[in-house]
Amino acid sequence: MVANFTLGFASHRTLFTVLWIVGFVSLFAWQRNLIDGFWAVRVDSEMEIPVLRPVVFNLTDFGGVGDGRTLNTAAFEKAVAAIAKLRGKGGGQLNVPAGEWLTGPFNVTSHMTLFLAENAVILAIQDEKYWPLMSPLPSYGYGREHHGPRYGSLIHGQHLKDVVITGHNGTIDGQGEVWWQKHRQRALNYTRGPLVQIMWSSDIHISNITLRNSPFWNIHPYDCKNITITYVTILAPIYGAPNTDGIDPDSCENVLIENCYISVGDDGIAIKSGWDQYGIAYGQPSTNIVMRNLVVQSNVSAGISIGSEMSGGVSNILVENVVVWNSRRGMRIKTAPGRGGYVQHITYRNLVFDNVRVGIIMKTDYNEHADDGYDRKAFPIIRNISFIGVHGRGVRVPVRLHGSDDIPLRNITFKDMSVGITYKKKHIFQCAYVQGRVIGDIFPAPCDNLDRYDEQGNLIKRSISQNITDVDYDF
Numbered sequence: 001m002v003a004n005f006t007l008g009f010a011s012h013r014t015l016f017t018v019l020w021i022v023g024f025v026s027l028f029a030w031q032r033n034l035i036d037g038f039w040a041v042r043v044d045s046e047m048e049i050p051v052l053r054p055v056v057f058n059l060t061d062f063g064g065v066g067d068g069r070t071l072n073t074a075a076f077e078k079a080v081a082a083i084a085k086l087r088g089k090g091g092g093q094l095n096v097p098a099g100e101w102l103t104g105p106f107n108v109t110s111h112m113t114l115f116l117a118e119n120a121v122i123l124a125i126q127d128e129k130y131w132p133l134m135s136p137l138p139s140y141g142y143g144r145e146h147h148g149p150r151y152g153s154l155i156h157g158q159h160l161k162d163v164v165i166t167g168h169n170g171t172i173d174g175q176g177e178v179w180w181q182k183h184r185q186r187a188l189n190y191t192r193g194p195l196v197q198i199m200w201s202s203d204i205h206i207s208n209i210t211l212r213n214s215p216f217w218n219i220h221p222y223d224c225k226n227i228t229i230t231y232v233t234i235l236a237p238i239y240g241a242p243n244t245d246g247i248d249p250d251s252c253e254n255v256l257i258e259n260c261y262i263s264v265g266d267d268g269i270a271i272k273s274g275w276d277q278y279g280i281a282y283g284q285p286s287t288n289i290v291m292r293n294l295v296v297q298s299n300v301s302a303g304i305s306i307g308s309e310m311s312g313g314v315s316n317i318l319v320e321n322v323v324v325w326n327s328r329r330g331m332r333i334k335t336a337p338g339r340g341g342y343v344q345h346i347t348y349r350n351l352v353f354d355n356v357r358v359g360i361i362m363k364t365d366y367n368e369h370a371d372d373g374y375d376r377k378a379f380p381i382i383r384n385i386s387f388i389g390v391h392g393r394g395v396r397v398p399v400r401l402h403g404s405d406d407i408p409l410r411n412i413t414f415k416d417m418s419v420g421i422t423y424k425k426k427h428i429f430q431c432a433y434v435q436g437r438v439i440g441d442i443f444p445a446p447c448d449n450l451d452r453y454d455e456q457g458n459l460i461k462r463s464i465s466q467n468i469t470d471v472d473y474d475f
């Protein structure tokens with residue numbers, strides 16, 4: 001018995017090590033490759049910029065100056081206007097050469113490729129008087145941080161089709177420090193703007209760029225369809241950079257996020273679909289979203305979240321091959337009475353947690369509301385969620401499933417889990433109001449709320465205590 005356990009644990013550890021290596025190394029190999037390529041190429045000449053549209057412009061054609069001081073908003077606007085005229089002809093490409101291109105917010109247009117050359121940096125102007133105000137998002141009914149209007153995003157678009165933002169790992173730098181500071185000092189009257197926000201659009205591709213120090217969320221696709229985000233690096237200080245979420249697909253359909261490295265001051269990724277009565281009325285879910293091959297660090301929040309604004313519903317989500325390291329939480333689902341909507345048909349597969357306080361968490365009392373007008377009886381439905389292949393080490397509380405009488409968690413499945421812990425031995429698989437199952441042996445031992453099946457799927461023991469509560473936030 002003892003020998004068996006030791007053997008089982010040893011092989012889990014081996015598996016964990018292998019998975020960790022596959023996850024981490026493949027992404028860092030990608031980053032390393034480009035870094036090596038970067039040095040090799042720099043010695044010779046500048047990397048040649050591919051021609052991706054029939055007509056190619058250079059920002060300097062429109063008077064752009066990349067000295068880090070000249071304001072380039074007008075140059076970007078003129079370039080975008082020129083590309084807008086090429087709509088019927090396959091659109092246009094705007095190259096941003098190496099240099100520091102200070103700008104205020106500007107819009108992109110349909111059939112446009114924005115190409116950030118190696119060492120090109122688009123710098124967001126810090127003075128808020130250059131940031132236009134926009135009406136609140138309809139599914140939030142509220143600026144999000146303040147009533148009334150909100151600041152627009154640095155790069156913005158509405159009702160567009162076929163927009164590409166790519167490059168040779170050029171950077172969009174939000175210079176967010178000033179915004180974070182003003183936010184902390186309550187010196188702002190409106191909600192901060194994201195770096196890239198595309199609304200009511202389709203066919204959006206973001207790849208091979210770096211975003212850093214956004215004033216607020218980094219990439220915010222809102223009510224969009226057909227989005228791919230790949231080979232993107234998103235960076236912000238892991239502490240003191242409030243709300244710098246990496247990618248927040250919000251009421252979006254058909255989204256693929258892969259091969260990204262995200263280390264930010266809030267959630268790495270947060271799937272959303274509107275807030276309370278406003279989100280319920282807007283009624284646009286987030287659905288068909290795949291997130292894979294990601295390395296994420298989130299010291300204050302979670303690697304990947306769903307919610308807490310999920311009132312339009314969230315379904316058909318696959319999270320696969322994700323490493324979360326040095327983080328507060330790994331995978332998180334958060335909601336509250338008043339949200340309505342649902343979170344359902346979610347699969348998490350092949351996750352690695354390395355030094356994470358809470359691995360998997362579902363929280364149903366995240367009581368942050370836009371205003372008092374929410375329906376207290378609008379209880380979200382949380383069901384059909386599977387975790388298959390969860391490995392890790394240094395995880396204090398591997399699982400905390402905090403359902404309630406009003407918002408029970410249904411049909412939650414765990415299979416193939418081995419999470420090494422470095423802290424307590426009790427209360428490490430916490431449950432309340434959970435119905436679901438464990439297939440085969442897992443480590444740590446699951447709570448009694450769950451039914452037990454063997455590897456072949458035969459019922460071993462049915463739970464008689466789905467609603468007992470063992471949730472302890474003290475660690």
Ligand SMILES: *[C@@H]1O[C@H](CO)[C@@H](O)[C@H](O)[C@H]1NC(C)=O
Pocket residue numbers: 030031032033034035169209210233
């Ligand atoms: C892109 O630039 C970021 C920021 O400098 C860097 O961390 C990352 O490794 C680079 N990515 C690649 C693929 O070179």
Ligand SMILES: *[C@@H]1O[C@H](CO)[C@@H](O)[C@H](O)[C@H]1NC(C)=O
Pocket residue numbers: 049058059060061095096097117
């Ligand atoms: C853009 O124009 C500048 C100045 O004319 C030139 O130095 C640079 O090589 C051009 N870059 C591209 C990508 O065309």
Ligand SMILES: *[C@@H]1O[C@H](CO)[C@@H](O)[C@H](O)[C@H]1NC(C)=O
Pocket residue numbers: 077106107156157158
């Ligand atoms: C940018 O787009 C927004 C939304 O469509 C619009 O309200 C605004 O006037 C545009 N700004 C410019 C400078 O074209």
Ligand SMILES: *[C@@H]1O[C@H](CO)[C@@H](O)[C@H](O)[C@H]1NC(C)=O
Pocket residue numbers: 128187188189
């Ligand atoms: C906010 O509003 C107050 C009062 O109207 C004003 O004094 C202050 O300058 C405003 N701050 C910003 C950042 O707009």
Ligand SMILES: *[C@@H]1O[C@H](CO)[C@@H](O)[C@H](O)[C@H]1NC(C)=O
Pocket residue numbers: 030034166167168207208231
């Ligand atoms: C983006 O990065 C990937 C991985 O390094 C590379 O295969 C691809 O060619 C890059 N795309 C561009 C446009 O440079």
Ligand SMILES: *[C@@H]1O[C@H](CO)[C@@H](O)[C@H](O)[C@H]1NC(C)=O
Pocket residue numbers: 202203225226254
């Ligand atoms: C999204 O992509 C699918 C599959 O390629 C296509 O059938 C659909 O028309 C696209 N939708 C939009 C709104 O572009």
Ligand SMILES: *[C@@H]1O[C@H](CO)[C@@H](O)[C@H](O)[C@H]1NC(C)=O
Pocket residue numbers: 239299326327328355356357
């Ligand atoms: C988060 O940051 C704080 C402050 O820098 C640090 O003490 C803590 O160890 C960090 N947590 C993790 C999980 O890295």
Ligand SMILES: *[C@@H]1O[C@H](CO)[C@@H](O)[C@H](O)[C@H]1NC(C)=O
Pocket residue numbers: 316317344345346347384386
């Ligand atoms: C449960 O969710 C999975 C995806 O995670 C989906 O394939 C399956 O059809 C769902 N089951 C039901 C009954 O909807």
Ligand SMILES: *[C@@H]1O[C@H](CO)[C@@H](O)[C@H](O)[C@H]1NC(C)=O
Pocket residue numbers: 383384385386411413
């Ligand atoms: C319950 O979860 C299992 C495993 O994901 C899934 O196959 C099944 O369809 C789910 N049933 C319902 C009714 O959601």
Ligand SMILES: *[C@@H]1O[C@H](CO)[C@@H](O)[C@H](O)[C@H]1NC(C)=O
Pocket residue numbers: 404405406408433464465466467
């Ligand atoms: C647990 O609570 C749920 C929701 O409150 C209820 O539907 C269910 O019957 C309860 N189960 C047991 C075994 O008491």
